[in-house]
Amino acid sequence: MNIITCIKQVPGSSKVDVDPKTGVLIRDGSNVKMNPYDLYALETAYLIKEKYADTIVKTITMGPASAKKVLEESLYMGSDEAYLLSDRAFAGADVLATSYSISQMIRKLHPYDLIICGKQTTDGDTAQVGPEIAEFLGIPHVAYVTKIEEVQEDGILVRTSMEDHEEQLKISFPCLITVDKGTLVPRLPSFHRKQRFTGYSIQTFSLKDLEDKDPSHYGLEGSPTQVEEIFPPNKKRDSISIKGDKKTITNSLFEILKEKKYI
Amino acid sequence: MSYIKVNQELVTKEVAEKLIKLCPFQAFEYNDSILSIHSGCRICKICVNKGPIGVCEFIESKQQILDKTKYKGIAVYIQQQDGVAHPVAWELIGKAKELARITNEKVIVLVIGHSLDRIAEEALEYGVDQVFLYDDPNYQAFDLERYTNVVEEFFQKHKVNIILFGGTLQGRSFAPRIAARLQTGLTADCTMLDLKENNDLLQIRPAFGGNIMAKIHTPNHRPQMATIRYKMFSAPSKVKPFGIITKEPTDSISKDSHVHVLSLEQKPKGKDISEAEVIIAVGRAFKKEKDLELIQPLMKSLNAEVACTRPLVENGWMDPRRQIGLSGRTVKPKLIINLGISGSIQFIEGMKESELIISVNNDPDNKLFAISDYAIHGDIYEVLPELNKLIQQVWSQRTV
Numbered sequence: 162m163n164i165i166t167c168i169k170q171v172p173g174s175s176k177v178d179v180d181p182k183t184g185v186l187i188r189d190g191s192n193v194k195m196n197p198y199d200l201y202a203l204e205t206a207y208l209i210k211e212k213y214a215d216t217i218v219k220t221i222t223m224g225p226a227s228a229k230k231v232l233e234e235s236l237y238m239g240s241d242e243a244y245l246l247s248d249r250a251f252a253g254a255d256v257l258a259t260s261y262s263i264s265q266m267i268r269k270l271h272p273y274d275l276i277i278c279g280k281q282t283t284d285g286d287t288a289q290v291g292p293e294i295a296e297f298l299g300i301p302h303v304a305y306v307t308k309i310e311e312v313q314e315d316g317i318l319v320r321t322s323m324e325d326h327e328e329q330l331k332i333s334f335p336c337l338i339t340v341d342k343g344t345l346v347p348r349l350p351s352f353h354r355k356q357r358f359t360g361y362s363i364q365t366f367s368l369k370d371l372e373d374k375d376p377s378h379y380g381l382e383g384s385p386t387q388v389e390e391i392f393p394p395n396k397k398r399d400s401i402s403i404k405g406d407k408k409t410i411t412n413s414l415f416e417i418l419k420e421k422k423y424i
Numbered sequence: 425m426s427y428i429k430v431n432q433e434l435v436t437k438e439v440a441e442k443l444i445k446l447c448p449f450q451a452f453e454y455n456d457s458i459l460s461i462h463s464g465c466r467i468c469k470i471c472v473n474k475g476p477i478g479v480c481e482f483i484e485s486k487q488q489i490l491d492k493t494k495y496k497g498i499a500v501y502i503q504q505q506d507g508v509a510h511p512v513a514w515e516l517i518g519k520a521k522e523l524a525r526i527t528n529e530k531v532i533v534l535v536i537g538h539s540l541d542r543i544a545e546e547a548l549e550y551g552v553d554q555v556f557l558y559d560d561p562n563y564q565a566f567d568l569e570r571y572t573n574v575v576e577e578f579f580q581k582h583k584v585n586i587i588l589f590g591g592t593l594q595g596r597s598f599a600p601r602i603a604a605r606l607q608t609g610l611t612a613d614c615t616m617l618d619l620k621e622n623n624d625l626l627q628i629r630p631a632f633g634g635n636i637m638a639k640i641h642t643p644n645h646r647p648q649m650a651t652i653r654y655k656m657f658s659a660p661s662k663v664k665p666f667g668i669i670t671k672e673p674t675d676s677i678s679k680d681s682h683v684h685v686l687s688l689e690q691k692p693k694g695k696d697i698s699e700a701e702v703i704i705a706v707g708r709a710f711k712k713e714k715d716l717e718l719i720q721p722l723m724k725s726l727n728a729e730v731a732c733t734r735p736l737v738e739n740g741w742m743d744p745r746r747q748i749g750l751s752g753r754t755v756k757p758k759l760i761i762n763l764g765i766s767g768s769i770q771f772i773e774g775m776k777e778s779e780l781i782i783s784v785n786n787d788p789d790n791k792l793f794a795i796s797d798y799a800i801h802g803d804i805y806e807v808l809p810e811l812n813k814l815i816q817q818v819w820s821q822r823t824v
Contacts, residue, residue, distance in 0.1 A: 172450060193450070225453055225462035251463035252427060252451065256600065257609060287612035289600035296604035301569060301682035304597035318686065323593050324699075326690050333682040339597075381426050381467050385609030385645035388468045388638050391448065391631065398781070400793060404801045411810035414782070414800055421780060422655070423702065423726050423759060424818060 162213060162274040162312070162334075164206045165267055166220045167294070168199035168235060170228040171284040195231040198279025200347035201340045205309060206277050207239040207348065213312055217241050219270055223251065223263055229363050236358045237350030244270065248367040253381030256285075260293030262379055265371040267298060275317065276337040280305055288339070295337040303332055307343035428461055428472060429481045435459045439476050446475055448636065468638075492623055495585040495646040498524050499532040500552075501575070501599075502543060503590050505566070509543050512590030514659035516652060517550045520588060521660055523619040530554060532584060536574050538564040548665035555667060556582070560674040566594060568601060569681050575602045577677050584647055586625050588617075591651040599651050609642040610649040615656060625650065655701075655758060697746055700729035703757045705748055705775070707733045709764020709785070709804050713741045718808040719763065721815045731755065733771055749774040764804045767792035 173192035203220065210216040220235040222228050223246040232243035246266045254262060267276065276295070281288035288304070295302035303319060307327075310318040316333040322341060332338070368374060377383060403413045418424045440454040451465035459479075471480040498520040502513040513533075520531045530553040535543055537559065544555045558574045579587070589599040591613050603610035611627035615637075618626040624641050625648040631638040642648040697703060704719050704726070716730075723730060732742045734749060748755055749771045760775055762783040767790050775781075776795055783796040786803040793799035800807065 223463060225451075225464060227453070247463065249427075249460070249462065252461055252465035253467040254463060255466075255609060256612075257603060257607070260600075260604060287600075288596050289603070289610060289612055292597055292600040293604040296572075296601045302597070302601070303568075303683060305593055316682075322691075326688055328685055328689075329687040331684045331686055336682065380463070385607070385642050386611060386627070386640050387643060388466050389626070389641050390639040391468050391470065392637050392639065398795050398797060400796055400799050402793075402799045402801065407802060407806035407810055410800050410802045411807050411814065414784070414798075414807065415811060415814045417782065417798055418726070421759070422658070424815070 162209075162216050163272055164209065164216060164218045165270055165273045165276045166199070166202050166206050166218060166235070166240065167263060167276065167278045167291070168202065168220055168222050168231055169196045169279075169282050169284075170194070170222065170224050170231045171196045171282055193227075193230070195234055196279055196282045196284075198281055198283070198340070198342075199231075200279075201342055201345045202277040202279045203235055203238055203240065204345045204347045205306075205338075205340050206275075208345075209275075209309060209312060210239065219244065219273075221246065221263070221266060221270070223247070223259065223266070226365070232363050233358070234350055236361065237355045238348055239354070243363045245363055245365045246367075247365055248379075250368045250376045251380045253384060253387075254379065255384035255386045256287055256289045256293060257385055258379055258381075258383035260290050261297055261383060262371075263290070264294045264297035265373055266366055267294065268372055269366065269370065272335075274334045274336075276300075276335075278337065278339045280339045280341045291337060291339040298335075298337070300335050300337055301332055302337040302339070303330055304339045306338045306340045426467070426482070426484045428465065428467060428469070429483050430459050430461060431479055431481060432458060434476070434479045439479055443471055443475050443479065447471060448631075490644045490646065492585075492646070495583050495623070497530045497532045497554075497582065497584045498586045499534050499578075499582075499584040499588070499647070501587060501589050501595075502533055502535045502547065503566075503592060503594060504535060504537050504540070504543055507537070507539055507542055509546065510590055510592060510654070511659065512592060512595075512652070512654040513547075514550055515654070515657040516588045516590060517547070517552055518660040519617055519652070519657040520586075521551060523586075523617060523625075526619045527621065527623055529585065529619075529623070532556065532582070534558075534575070534578055534587070536563050536571050538562075544669045545665070548667045548669065549662045550660050551663040551666070553667045555669045557669065557671045558674050558677075559671060562679045563674070565685060566598075567681050568598060568683060570677075570679050571598065572601045572605055573677050573679075574674070576605050578672070579606055579647055581672075585623055587647045587649050589649070589651045591653040591656075595651050599649060603649050606647065606649075608645040608647055608649060609640075610651070611640050612651050614650045614652050617650060617652070624648070697729045697731045697748070698753045698755050700731075700755065701758045702726045702728040703731050703748075703755055703760045703775075703778075704728045705731045705733070705760055705762045705765060706736065707763065707765030708735050710736070713739070715805075716741065718804070718812070721812045722761070722808070725815045725818070726759070726761075728759075728761075733765055733768070762792050762796070763808070765792055766790045767795075 206218045219242045220240040278291035306319045307322045308320040444452045500516040503510040533547045533555045589595040616628035627640040756777045759780045760778040781796040782798040783792040784800040
């Protein structure tokens with residue numbers, strides 16, 4: 162079977178502060194890493210590959226040329242092929258435009274049976290790109306998969322974890338799943354594989370390689386939502402000290418819980 | 425297309441470094457003396473407004489302008505199971521009513537399922553203007569594909585301006601599907617919503633793990649869509665119903681489905697603290713295992729999970745799965761109450777993203793107070809018994 166895994170390079174740290182005087186963002190370094198949830202997407206794909214012999218795992222990402230690094234990492238972990246989608250025309254893409262761009266790329270990698278995404282990224286945190294890709298491809302999706310139970314001829318059995326219950330579902334191929342951590346432990350890149358991929362060149366797709374070449378469907382133009390403003394939050398932990406005798410402080414605590422609708 | 429133009433003649437190494445540092449989305453790349461912007465750019469224009477003057481320039485192209493007067497009403501999607509609504513829906517109605525007052529819009533409710541009369545009546549009690557029911561035996565259980573078809577049909581017919589969804593796991597998987605179908609924007613997990621005079625919805629949400637807020641709008645697409653987490657807003661008080669219930673035909677809507685639920689199991693309660701919405705964390709101030717019973721009334725009252733620091737696991741008082749910290753679990757509950765915890769770095773890293781942090785400690789120098797919203801200076805052995813009395817009072821009032 163053919164599996165496509167979608168991964169993303171994200172900032173290595175979410176520590177971003179705002180200078181209260183100038184409103185300028187202060188970032189902690191510029192290190193980047195693979196979105197942690199994507200590691201589970203990859204691991205899920207590799208486990209299927211280990212069990213079902215003629216499985217091919219292709220890994221894709223959209224981002225700058227430097228995002229090739231996470232694609233290389235995926236090759237060293239267990240992916241067979243890796244592709245980058247990169248074009249200035251994608252700048253300013255929101256969820257819709259991003260999902261559309263990725264769906265266009267996936268169309269070029271046809272045929273596929275299963276697309277696996279992490280449940281969300283740690284930078285955007287929306288969990289929306291996976292489901293939107295599925296809709297653009299016209300295929301079913303299931304989010305928050307914690308386990309693949311069985312791969313069948315025409316579909317897969319998966320387990321998902323919702324707030325108060327677990328479901329066992331069967332999805333027909335082709336389909337998309339987004340995966341949660343579950344019991345997975347992502348493997349590390351292997352030196353052996355790294356050697357095997359020496360000289361492998363990651364193919365880059367740009368707008369001109371896609372079926373739909375209309376730039377107005379991508380990037381800022383193709384994005385219904387726009388960031389109007391970025392601003393610092395109210396001082397997050399503006400600690401309120403509560404002191405006094407035991408009755409006073411306990412009453413305060415009780416009132417806080419009541420006010421916040423917990424009691 | 426609209427984009428940010430980099431005026432290369434003004435770019436020096438210093439300018440490039442400045443801009444690379446300034447950009448919150450790490451969208452600049454500086455190679456061979458050329459500063460370029462790649463797809464990470466969100467056009468937040470901080471480089472235009474706060475960067476070295478004249479280097480970055482926003483080039484705007486004219487777009488087709490949408491006739492916003494054609495779209496009316498703020499719709500709330502009610503997530504329901506077996507005829508019981510998820511309470512986030514009522515909270516969304518509360519917010520929708522506030523927004524509706526700004527531009528004199530109608531509040532509309534959309535329910536999909538089977539045997540929905542009770543939910544429809546209940547929605548009217550919250551003071552909505554109109555309820556649209558898509559009631560069909562095929563909609564008995566939630567089905568992503570079928571329900572998406574219904575929302576599409578609903579929007580094409582009623583041309584609502586806004587659709588709000590609860591940010592439940594189901595909502596977070598369902599709403600994006602609809603947004604893609606309707607080719608519109610969707611903002612996840614909004615913490616604030618506002619409406620402009622021209623009916624544009626302002627969707628405010630944290631970006632970068634909550635350190636920065638982004639104000640997002642959907643200037644040229646309808647419907648405007650947002651998901652909002654449970655307990656973000658408040659349910660309105662009930663009123664004398666005045667709205668109308670309309671049953672919509674479902675015959676012509678496609679009921680194709682490629683996902684089948686084979687089994688459904690309720691989760692055993694309180695297993696995983698990383699998913700808990702309310703956590704009571706206990707630390708070394710508890711002198712003996714039996715003293716942990718002091719937190720029982722509070723746990724019950726808050727429907728909380730108990731978590732702990734490493735020493736309590738080492739003592740064998742708690743299951744390792746309940747340990748917060750780098751060597752335990754990371755938690756991000758809506759509320760965490762830390763009882764008698766000094767706050768090692770490992771512990772703080774494991775819970776600092778919690779929404780509301782309350783800490784009780786008699787040691788004023790403990791490290792948790794600085795990252796707490798409320799720092800309660802007190803001894804747990806004094807506060808907990810007092811608190812339990814207050815909780816008992818509430819319970820006895822309820823049973824009277």
